[in-house]
Amino acid sequence: MKHLSVFVVALYAVFAISNVASLSDEWTTFKEGQYIMKILSGPATWLDAVKQCREQGYxxxxxxxxxxxxxxxxxxxxxxxxxxxxxxxxxxxxxxFYWYSTGAPLNFTAWHAGEPSGNNPSNGVKEDCLQYQNKNGVILWNDSVCENEYNFICELYDPCARRPF
Incomplete structure (x- = not known):
């Protein structure tokens, strides 16, 4: 179990969220530590999301x-x-499936029914990237085409985050 603190940066497109500004400077306990949300950019493909997170150190x-x-x-x-x-x-x-940042397998999952649905050779669709999907108010996991563009959440593990800033 992780005992490191976490900063999380939520990246959202402005059109998708109407009142995120009210959350932009709040601190909250998260993953045994603290996180801060900022609106940086989005949406992006899965690989671009990885790159954007890493460019920020997340x-x-x-x-x-x-x-x-x-x-x-x-x-x-x-x-x-x-x-x-x-x-x-x-x-x-x-x-x-594995976590890209660590290479660790997904030991916990929260898939929508019928997911992951994987690849469909008959039409060439390849669903290889993990996302949250809201289906009629139920938010669970789904595998999707990595080239699709969605918003994303980045995180940073910081062993010193329990101290006040």
Whole structure:
């Protein structure tokens, strides 16, 4: 279990979120530490989201337990109106999802029914990247085409984040 503190940067397109500005400077307990949200940019393809996070010193968000899932959705759920990239993928081996930032397998999952649906050879669709998907108000995981553009959440593990800033 991670014992490091976390900063999370939420990246949202302005058109998708009407009242995010009210959250932009709030600090909240998250993943045993603190995080801060900022509106930076988005949407982006999954790979561009990885790049944008890393350019800021962050990684795409990982969710490794039900408790983390509950915390993430308590904070971000109201703003996930469609889809939001997470840091998981099965690029390299179809059906074997892992967290891109660590290479660790997904030991916790929260898939929508019928997901992950994987690749469809008949039409060439390849769904290799993990996202939150809001289906009629139910936010769970889905695999999607990595080249689609969605908003995303980045995180930074900071062992010193428990100190006041």
């Amino acid at each position: 990684e795409l968000l990982t969710v490794e337990s039900q408790a983390e899932e509950d915390e993430v959705l308590a904070v971000f759920g109201p703003y996930i109106t469609n889809r939001l990239w997470l840091g998981g993928t099965d690029l390299g081996k179809e059906g074997s």
